[in-house]
Amino acid sequence: MHMLGLQKMIQYRGGIHSLGSRYLRVTATWTDLVGSMATDQVPYFALDQPGPTKARHVQDSAFQESLEGLQMNCPKSASITVLLKLLLSLSNSVAGKSELGLSQDLALMETLHAIVYITLTLPRFNERAIHDDANPLTPIEAAYEAFRLAAILYLSGPVMFVAGNKFSNPVASHISWKLSNLLKALIIDWTGLEQVELFVLAFGAVTEVGCGRHWMIVQLNHTMMERGLRWNFIMDNLRSMAWVDIVWSAKLNKLGGDLTHVNGS
Numbered sequence: 354m355h356m357l358g359l360q361k362m363i364q365y366r367g368g369i370h371s372l373g374s375r376y377l378r379v380t381a382t383w384t385d386l387v388g389s390m391a392t393d394q395v396p397y398f399a400l401d402q403p404g405p406t407k408a409r410h411v412q413d414s415a416f417q418e419s420l421e422g423l424q425m426n427c428p429k430s431a432s433i434t435v436l437l438k439l440l441l442s443l444s445n446s447v448a449g450k451s452e453l454g455l456s457q458d459l460a461l462m463e464t465l466h467a468i469v470y471i472t473l474t475l476p477r478f479n480e481r482a483i484h485d486d487a488n489p490l491t492p493i494e495a496a497y498e499a500f501r502l503a504a505i506l507y508l509s510g511p512v513m514f515v516a517g518n519k520f521s522n523p524v525a526s527h528i529s530w531k532l533s534n535l536l537k538a539l540i541i542d543w544t545g546l547e548q549v550e551l552f553v554l555a556f557g558a559v560t561e562v563g564c565g566r567h568w569m570i571v572q573l574n575h576t577m578m579e580r581g582l583r584w585n586f587i588m589d590n591l592r593s594m595a596w597v598d599i600v601w602s603a604k605l606n607k608l609g610g611d612l613t614h615v616n617g618s
Contacts, residue, residue, distance in 0.1 A: 382396075382398050383466070385398050386466065386473075387512060389473050390469065391523050393502075393528060394473070395474050396474075430493050430497070432476060432501070433496070433497050436472065439471060439472060440504065441595070443595065444592075444595050446460070447461060452599050455599070469508050472505060478490060483538055489539075492542040496550075502531055503553040503556045505528050506525055506557070506560045507595060509524035509525055509528075512524070514599065536553075536572070537568070548590055551576070551587055552590070552595070554569060554572055554576060555591060555605070557569045558611075559605060559608050570608070573587075574616065577612070584613070587609075588609070
């Protein structure tokens with residue numbers, strides 16, 4: 354309700370981009386963005402910037418390259434493609450830059466804002482749909498929903514990095530249990546999406562806590578053993594899909610150690 358009230362106030366003043374203070378614009382949009390990630394809802398402030406911006410380019414190119422899938426009348430598969438393109442575009446935007454440079458990169462903030470916004474506006478399935486035995490999700494729908502939740506969890510890392518928050522992640526604590534519940538409720542066929550499955554399990558594990566984290570680690574370990582994979586391969590897989598160094602290095606290193614411990618026990 355507070356964000357809705359703020360949205361109305363800003364609309365009456367002419368919209369978010371009519372605010373004369375850049376500090377107020379950034380604070381309002383990023384508060385909205387982080388809150389929307391934590392609650393898994395469409396942001397109140399639309400991604401609407403005047404002129405040809407990098408953010409708009411990210412949005413247009415991501416959807417443009419998925420048109421072929423959309424035309425095949427498989428929207429959930431197309432949405433997986435969109436997510437893959439968005440993650441890769443973020444990875445490309447940080448390539449070759451130092452941690453200090455990235456922390457001061459306004460273009461990165463703009464690009465990340467666009468990527469998170471687009472992710473939050475993609476189709477979603479609520480709890481009722483996931484547990485509807487009479488009308489169960491199709492395999493591609495289940496895989497897509499798991500990937501969508503994992504993508505939000507992943508993006509919370511870069512968002513916290515840009516925000517300068519290295520010690521807490523309010524998004525992860527609100528979304529990780531949703532992913533765990535989904536994976537426990539449904540048997541997902543990952544055929545053809547094996548890389549996506551590894552991404553989902555890895556970021557489910559690094560953002561979960563307690564028993565939920567242990568369950569995720571067991572699932573990831575089982576998948577690795579079944580396919581004969583080593584942790585170095587998993588890291589290479591994650592790096593090929595998204596920007597994981599710096600923003601997720603510490604937690605992924607810990608996950609690798611935990612997997613070694615599981616195998617040794």
